[in-house]
Amino acid sequence: MSLPEETILKELGISPVWKLKSIARTGDVGNSNTEVLQLTDRRAHIMRMDWNELKQAILTCTACNLHKSRTRGVVGVGDEKAEWLIVGEAPGADEDAQGEPFVGQAGKLLDAMLAAIGLRRGENVYIANVLKSRPPGNRNPAPEEVAACLPYLERQIQLIQPKLILALGRFAVQSLLNTEEAISRLRGRVHQYQGIPLVVTYHPAYLLRNLPDKAKAWEDLCLARETMASLKS
16 A cells, blocks of 8 residues: 555655644634643643653643544653654554554564664664654644644653654654754754754655665664764764
8 A cells, every 4th residue: 555645745845834823713812822821831841740740641641632533642662761762753553552653564664774773672762753642544743733742752852861863754853843844955964953963864654665765764874873973982
């Protein structure tokens, strides 16, 4: 089965991108200000959580409508003091069922990609997604869903304090870098997320259906490996 054209275009970064412009409702400015304050307070609360509190908050979150259709929230997996942080987009059907990110075919490819640069799931590696709940039908995340989940990832990064972030796929890249740039224009150089080096590459689900781009992903992995080596030298 091939990916829908829309999904492929979005992974390539050549289709229209989402951007959360405003949460205001027409004729309801007062309520909009209240919502902004609530979002700010919620993020501040999340940023004070320890690991146990954060995990529980993710598992019981009802901040967006995804909680109505998910099987369970997917926190992340791996070494909570890892030097490497791998960030994907959202749980799929397998992840939703098992409660762990990247456990389907894309997960097998990710494990192979990590092994190619001397890494192994759970050993100095933490894997997470921007979204903690599966979008129905594996559709693209909505802006309000990303906005609701992003503070969880931000707190995970604070707690892990990784030396390097590897961002997989368009939504992870654009969320972490706060950009609308295409992956094709962001590859090949090291970016920064709050002082942490960040390397961009394609999502394994995309690579499974676009084999020629595996060569580009290998270049990105080599860049990430070289960057980590330079941080330790």
